[in-house]
Amino acid sequence: MKKSISLILLPFLFSCQNISNEDIYGKYSPISYKNTYDTLTIKKDGMYNRVIYNIKGKELLNYNSKYKLDGSSIKFSDFYLNLDKDLIAFPEDVNDIDMTYTTFFEKKDENIVLCFGYHNGENCYKKIIELKKH
Template identity: 55%
Template sequence: MKLIVYSLFLLFISCKGIDENEVYGKYYPVSYNNTFDTIIIKKEGKYRRVLYDKMKRKLLDYESTYSLDANSIKFESFYFNLDKNLVAFPDDVKDVDMTFSTYFEEIDGNLSLCFGYHEGENCYKKLLSK
């Protein structure tokens, strides 16, 4: 039943496209242990990325651009964070020269983005405004 509801939701937003105003805001990682990473999607086609290692040292703080298309987003100058141990490998954060596309989905009632190689991996949930 869950799979049917999830499939219908994906079909609905892929046909309709997502409301741009729902996209804007701050996203944070789900179940990360080695890093704390936020992606802030802004209205003017820019996003801000701030990343800390597990020792709470800020390793990245930059702004770049994105573009939206229906229910997907394409990030420029993207750091591909798979919750790596950045205490052991701090130079890994220098690699921000890729473009990455993903799509919006609903996870546990929250608008989310996933960046892993498999479905449901390396996901970020939108911080709900109060």
């Protein structure tokens, strides 16, 4: 019985976080990657941009594709699932962008975060707060 109550309450926990579409738009990068540097920019026009570099700073992937928002959930088309793989040893891995991936936004410690991967809380990206130049 406890499990069913937890599952029923789960959507309410995420819906109470009040993340607006305006909060979602912007640039994200992985929180704790060691083998790659990755940016994911979510634009207001329904497009996103990915740029991925290996650990030596060589750009291996730079592309644009579409996404769809549904509340705090986002569905990416043509998505590359970067699990911080060693792209120097496996550079061909970045050729695999033919999947669709759905995840959701959440607030953690006042940051907007979205996670990718097979287990909860892993392969998470945090929104980068960019300072405006005067």
